[in-house]
Amino acid sequence: MAAEIIHSSTQDTDDPVDAVFALHRGGKMEVRATVPVRDADDLSLAYTPGVARVCTAIAEQPELVNDYTWKANTVAVVTDGTAVLGLGDIGPEASLPVMEGKAILFKQFGGVDAVPIALACTDVDEIVETVVRLAPSFGGVNLEDISAPRCFEIERRLQEALDIPIFHDDQHGTAIVTTAALWNAAKVTGREIGSLRAVISGAGAAGIAIAKMLLAAGIGDVAVCDRKGVVHQGREDLTDVKAEIAGLTNRTGLKGTLADAMAGADVFIGVSGGTVPEEVVATMAEGAFVFAMANPNPEIHPEVAHKYAAVVATGRSDFPNQINNVLAFPGIFAGALQVRATRITEGMKLAAAKALAGVVADELTPQKVIPSPFDERVAPAVSKAVAEAARAEGVARR
Numbered sequence: 001m002a003a004e005i006i007h008s009s010t011q012d013t014d015d016p017v018d019a020v021f022a023l024h025r026g027g028k029m030e031v032r033a034t035v036p037v038r039d040a041d042d043l044s045l046a047y048t049p050g051v052a053r054v055c056t057a058i059a060e061q062p063e064l065v066n067d068y069t070w071k072a073n074t075v076a077v078v079t080d081g082t083a084v085l086g087l088g089d090i091g092p093e094a095s096l097p098v099m100e101g102k103a104i105l106f107k108q109f110g111g112v113d114a115v116p117i118a119l120a121c122t123d124v125d126e127i128v129e130t131v132v133r134l135a136p137s138f139g140g141v142n143l144e145d146i147s148a149p150r151c152f153e154i155e156r157r158l159q160e161a162l163d164i165p166i167f168h169d170d171q172h173g174t175a176i177v178t179t180a181a182l183w184n185a186a187k188v189t190g191r192e193i194g195s196l197r198a199v200i201s202g203a204g205a206a207g208i209a210i211a212k213m214l215l216a217a218g219i220g221d222v223a224v225c226d227r228k229g230v231v232h233q234g235r236e237d238l239t240d241v242k243a244e245i246a247g248l249t250n251r252t253g254l255k256g257t258l259a260d261a262m263a264g265a266d267v268f269i270g271v272s273g274g275t276v277p278e279e280v281v282a283t284m285a286e287g288a289f290v291f292a293m294a295n296p297n298p299e300i301h302p303e304v305a306h307k308y309a310a311v312v313a314t315g316r317s318d319f320p321n322q323i324n325n326v327l328a329f330p331g332i333f334a335g336a337l338q339v340r341a342t343r344i345t346e347g348m349k350l351a352a353a354k355a356l357a358g359v360v361a362d363e364l365t366p367q368k369v370i371p372s373p374f375d376e377r378v379a380p381a382v383s384k385a386v387a388e389a390a391r392a393e394g395v396a397r398r
Helices: 002-008 016-024 040-046 050-060 062-068 092-110 124-137 150-161 169-188 205-217 240-248 258-262 302-308 329-338 346-359 378-392
Strands: 074-079 113-118 140-143 166-168 197-201 221-226 267-270 288-292 309-314
Touching: 040 050, 050 062, 074 092, 074 124, 092 113, 092 329, 092 378, 124 150, 140 150, 140 169, 140 329, 150 166, 150 169, 150 205, 166 169, 166 329, 169 205, 169 288, 169 309, 169 329, 169 346, 197 205, 197 258, 205 221, 205 240, 205 346, 221 240, 221 258, 288 302, 302 309, 329 346, 329 378, 346 378
Parallel strands: 074 113, 074 140, 140 166, 197 221, 197 267, 267 288, 288 309
Antiparallel strands: none
């Protein structure tokens, strides 16, 4: 079937499926020179012998690499292909179209150059060693579509080993945009985030990161649920990551299933897939918020959610309030690279969420609690906030 689709893609681009293949043929990006090489004089400046002077200067003063190469504005988009966009473990080659897509979004929305790097290894030690060896070429690393729980250790170890920003977008990008939308949902309905009790369906990379950021943002309480139900301190089957989150969340001591946790809850956040029955949604508190972000099928369809919720968001572009990571990562890296930050701190992430929420603060409606990805105010606002936070927290080098 795939072969038939690929073959037909050259025949009929009116078919949406064929148009996708036609767009991807040859890849979605290329490398372009930023200086001319028209004659011998240009060649002597761009390459030998002129380039030797720049190399020597960098050897004597390594920090000059940021001024005289692409490093300062270039990010490595690194994956092992184990958790790709709802497709799962499809391998490094099959992940490349997504990584290329990520790279062009970096450029279009943040002005940041990005290089897709798909690794043919899944071992934590091997991934860390490989990225550390590649790091001299890049100003930052965006980890992408690496399955949990390995992604947590990989990010931690890379940040310990390197003095450039390491950012796992599946975790933190999702958390930042979700938090921004929740702040605005509370504002538009006249509530305070501290009065809300949230339930997160999904205890993977995104769910754990969202829970931690909501706690940092001052949410009243949050419970995280996995396939076996509420993650709580009494469970004996928890991974180290889930045990940690159990100690930070669920202050009311909930146990049982996702349905048990959702009874009376103010907020549902879905990052797990699956379907939540309508009768369970109906048990939520009056005026609840439903952020059902699984793609392509939200855990709670908007038609159902709107019967019971005051604000509804999904991960899809064809419904209002799309929770889309492109609202976060281009501006975050642009700001971090601008000040040559050594890392992306929790304060920088929170600043990004506040800035993102602020973009539409004067335009709020229940159908608009988050900006459009094409709102040109987004990346500059996020970038500025991140750069300022980096300086305030002492991780900026300029």
